[in-house]
Amino acid sequence: MILIHKPGMLTTIQDKGRYGFQKQGIIVSGAMDQTAHRIANLLVGNSEDCATIEATIAGPKLEFEQDALISLCGGEFNPSIDGHRVKQWCPVIVRKGSVLTFGQAKNGCRCYLAVAGGIQVDVVMGSRSTYLRAGIGGKDGRGLRAGDRLPIGTPASYLQLYIDEIKNKSFISLPWSVTHAFRTKVQNNQPVRVMISHEYHLFSKKSQQAFFNEPFTISSQSDRMGYRLNGPTLPLAEEQSMLSEAVVFGTIQVPSNGEPIVLLADRQTTGGYPRIAQIASVDLPIFAQLKPGATITFHEITLEEAQRLYMDRERAIKHLTRAITLQYQSRIR
Amino acid sequence: MYFHLSPLGDHAIVIELGDDINETVHRNVQCVSHAIEQQSFEWLIEHIPAFTKVTVLYDPMKTPYVNAHESPYEIVSKQLIRLLRTVKGSKVTRSRTVEIPVCYGGEYGPDLAYVAKVNHLTEEEVVHIHSQGTYTVYMIGFAPGFPYVGGMSERIATPRKQSPRLEIPAGSVGIAGKQTGVYPIATPGGWQLIGQTPLSLFDPNSTSPTLLQAGDTIVFKPITRQAYESYKEEK
Numbered sequence: 001m002i003l004i005h006k007p008g009m010l011t012t013i014q015d016k017g018r019y020g021f022q023k024q025g026i027i028v029s030g031a032m033d034q035t036a037h038r039i040a041n042l043l044v045g046n047s048e049d050c051a052t053i054e055a056t057i058a059g060p061k062l063e064f065e066q067d068a069l070i071s072l073c074g075g076e077f078n079p080s081i082d083g084h085r086v087k088q089w090c091p092v093i094v095r096k097g098s099v100l101t102f103g104q105a106k107n108g109c110r111c112y113l114a115v116a117g118g119i120q121v122d123v124v125m126g127s128r129s130t131y132l133r134a135g136i137g138g139k140d141g142r143g144l145r146a147g148d149r150l151p152i153g154t155p156a157s158y159l160q161l162y163i164d165e166i167k168n169k170s171f172i173s174l175p176w177s178v179t180h181a182f183r184t185k186v187q188n189n190q191p192v193r194v195m196i197s198h199e200y201h202l203f204s205k206k207s208q209q210a211f212f213n214e215p216f217t218i219s220s221q222s223d224r225m226g227y228r229l230n231g232p233t234l235p236l237a238e239e240q241s242m243l244s245e246a247v248v249f250g251t252i253q254v255p256s257n258g259e260p261i262v263l264l265a266d267r268q269t270t271g272g273y274p275r276i277a278q279i280a281s282v283d284l285p286i287f288a289q290l291k292p293g294a295t296i297t298f299h300e301i302t303l304e305e306a307q308r309l310y311m312d313r314e315r316a317i318k319h320l321t322r323a324i325t326l327q328y329q330s331r332i333r
Numbered sequence: 334m335y336f337h338l339s340p341l342g343d344h345a346i347v348i349e350l351g352d353d354i355n356e357t358v359h360r361n362v363q364c365v366s367h368a369i370e371q372q373s374f375e376w377l378i379e380h381i382p383a384f385t386k387v388t389v390l391y392d393p394m395k396t397p398y399v400n401a402h403e404s405p406y407e408i409v410s411k412q413l414i415r416l417l418r419t420v421k422g423s424k425v426t427r428s429r430t431v432e433i434p435v436c437y438g439g440e441y442g443p444d445l446a447y448v449a450k451v452n453h454l455t456e457e458e459v460v461h462i463h464s465q466g467t468y469t470v471y472m473i474g475f476a477p478g479f480p481y482v483g484g485m486s487e488r489i490a491t492p493r494k495q496s497p498r499l500e501i502p503a504g505s506v507g508i509a510g511k512q513t514g515v516y517p518i519a520t521p522g523g524w525q526l527i528g529q530t531p532l533s534l535f536d537p538n539s540t541s542p543t544l545l546q547a548g549d550t551i552v553f554k555p556i557t558r559q560a561y562e563s564y565k566e567e568k
Contacts (some may be wrong), residue, residue, distance in 0.1 A: 017391075021383045023366070024543040025473040026516075124537050134477055134518055136537045198339045198347065243354065244481065246381035246388035248345050270383055270474030277341035304404045306343040307393050308385055311405075314394050 001065040002053075002115070004148040008060035008102065010224075012111075013119050013138035013150070014265075015051045018127035022269040029129035029146065032224060032288035033110050036074035038317065040114035042324050043071035043091045045156040050118030051128035053144070055094045055111045055208060057291065059102020060144065064094045069116035069155060074184065075108020075289050082170040090177035095166045108186050108289035116163070119152030132224075132266070145190065151289065154163050158328060176327055184285050189215060192287055193301045193309075194252070194277040198257065199226055199242075201253070202274050207234040211276055212298055216260070220292045224248070225266040227290070232275060233258030244272040250279030250287070280306040282313050334361055336417050338346040338410050344378075344390055346409060347419065351385045354483065358385050359471055363428075363548040368420045373532075376409060382547045383472045384481070389413065428469075432548040433515065433530050435464070435506050436561035441529035448491045448508060448525050459565040460555055462486050463513065463527065478543030480518040482551060485513045497523035504530045506553070517543065531556075531564035 004011075010077045014037065017030025031037035031054055037049045053060075060206050064070075072079050079086050079102050086092055086100075088111070092101070121128050121139055130138025139148055155163065166172060200208065216231035247253065247295045251263045253273040260276065265288070279287055280301060290296065295301065299311075337349040351358030366382045371388065375397075378390040409462060437460045438445040449456045468484040475481075490511045498521065501507070505516045507524030516522065517534035534544045545551070556564075563564035 020379050021477075021542065022379055022390075023473060023547065024477060025475060025479050026477045027540065125542060133520070134535070134537070195340070195342060197341065243384040244472070245347070245386045246341070246345070247382035248342055248388075248390065250342060268475055269381060270472070275341075281343050303340050303343060303406055307405050310343055310393060 002119075002150045002152065002266045003063045003065055004060060004144050004146055004150070005063060005099065006061040007144045007148075008055055009058040010056040011060045011144040012054050012130040012132070013051050013121055013144070014129045015127055016049055017265070018125055018129050018131065021125055025269055026134070027131060027247070027266055027269055028094055029127070029131045030265050031112060033074050033108075033112070033184060035182065035285040035313075035317075036110070037112045037114075037179055038184055039089070039320070040071045040112040041118075041240075042193065042317075042321050043073070043089075044069050044114050044116040045159050045324075045328060046114060046116060046118055050114065050153070053113040053119060053150075054124050055113065056322060057105050057109045057209045059067055059105075059111060061099065061101045063099045064096060066096050066152065067166050068094050069159055069163050070100075071114050072111055073114070073178070074111040076106040077111045077208065078103030078106060078110070080237070086171060087173050087177065089183055091174040092171055093163055093166045093174070094171045095169065098170045105291065108184055109291045113150050116155030116159050118149040120153045120260040121140075161331070162328070178320065181316070184289050186286060186289050186294065188295070190286065190290065190296045191299050192296050193280040193283050193306070194298050195280060195298060195303050195306055197275040199274040200276055202236050202240060203276055204235055204237045207232075207236070207258075207276070210234065212300060213262060215295045215297050218290050218292050218296070219309055220293045222292050224264060225268075226264050227262045229262065234260055236274060239246065240274065242272050242274055244270045244317040247271040247275070248278070250281070250284050251275050252277045252279065262287070266267070280309060281307065282309040334364075334417070336365075338413065340406055341388060343393060343406070346389045346391065346406070346413065348387045348389065348413065349385065350387070354384050354468075354471065359469065359548075362470050364420050365417065366547070372416065374412065376405070383425055383474070393504055407445060428548050428550050429546075431545060432552050433506075433532060433556050434554050434556040434560070435528040435530050435566065436556050436558055437463075437528035439558065441561070442527040443504070444494075444507075444525035445527045446450050448489060448527055451549070452489055454488070459489050459527065461545075464553045464555050466553075468513065470545050470547055470549040470551060472547050473543065473545065476518055476520055478545055480514055480545045480549075480551070482512060482514055485511060487511060491525045493523040494525060497521055501526065502529065504517060504532065504534070506530060529561070531561050531568075533568070
């Protein structure tokens, strides 16, 4: 079990999301930074589908009530165990009774804690992701609170060998980690690659130019559902009303006030505003790590490039999965 | 049957079947959804029907490799076009009818009097008009199982409240402009509330978690407060 001492700002249980029910109006939810969530799982020998704990901006304080193999991936949070700094993006063995604290997010704003065996809350409609508004998934459909105890699944049997090595230390970081190529690191004026959408031509020429030539800032009115952007307003060439239709992760829609909203993990399934562009899947993890106040610029790429970049990254993650498995197995003869 | 495909980012394709809400386009949307459900494309994640479009979500990593020049989008488009050419739109008219019992007025429908006043009707007339209609569920969106419904008489159309309520209880039946609908979960909202159903429209533990689906026909049946309460107790 993991015992929550302090919940932090917004700490929820997430996995890859609740797919298959959007036609019934059920939102996807899931980890905002899917890459960090998946790699956190891979580092502890889990399948990518296991649930992790997503910390936001100010992370939680929690205690391991059993020996465990963990990893911390995503934004830089300066985490420590029993007062000693602990590395991110690498597997860490923790002893029963150890207490993990997160600092404030230094780079990025979401960090994923994976535990070998996964966080074993109930599966609701095929997923363990927390859906706050409907109150389902995760821990009782809500953010974590002090006193919550979360069950951990059984780790892959070959990992027990590692976990047993902990003995008297409070934690041991294994001597290998994920290369920087996989680590989401937000830059100043973060470039974000997009494809123009079907309704792009409905926007005025001035809006189209401003969208690609001027920077935008993430507004303080931003959450897991969507980020509002401050910057130039983006009016349509002439007013239009649209019928509601499906939207997806990374859709940039523009309500009649001209202020764009980027739809994220907790977006509604459908929307009725014109869409100016769509963030390339490969850039969604970095976008989801942006804090309010961060500035971004949009850059156009083609659909073909977006799909090629996405597939290149997926292949790289497959290689990483094999490399991690080999690392673990090299110690077992 | 008219259709037009366009991409929505690198993981979705939008099938456009018309540009106006009407029965023909709605039936075509239903036929296309049905045809997609019958297939087992390896790349298919899910599909989302709306008023005039069906959006298909796919995994570019799971599209069959054809050659280095064909993108996953092109491969999925070709397979969808092949499927869409076989779909005979408009013909299939089989739809479920779902009866929704409603306790109108009183504490369950705090805005019934207002809806009556705005339309120069009595409360009884509003209830009669609302419960005589047959309604089509065009699509589900906004919240789990929340139906976008067509078919309400304009005689009871009422503008939204000026300032939305912070919480509308689950099961509330309301009117917003020319639309009527039922709230499956408690949520903030600006609809005029005329009644409440004891039915649960969203049950995450059920095999079919939402009571309503796109394509359903809805009829509202007035029930007494007593019937409402005994229904709630049985549950």
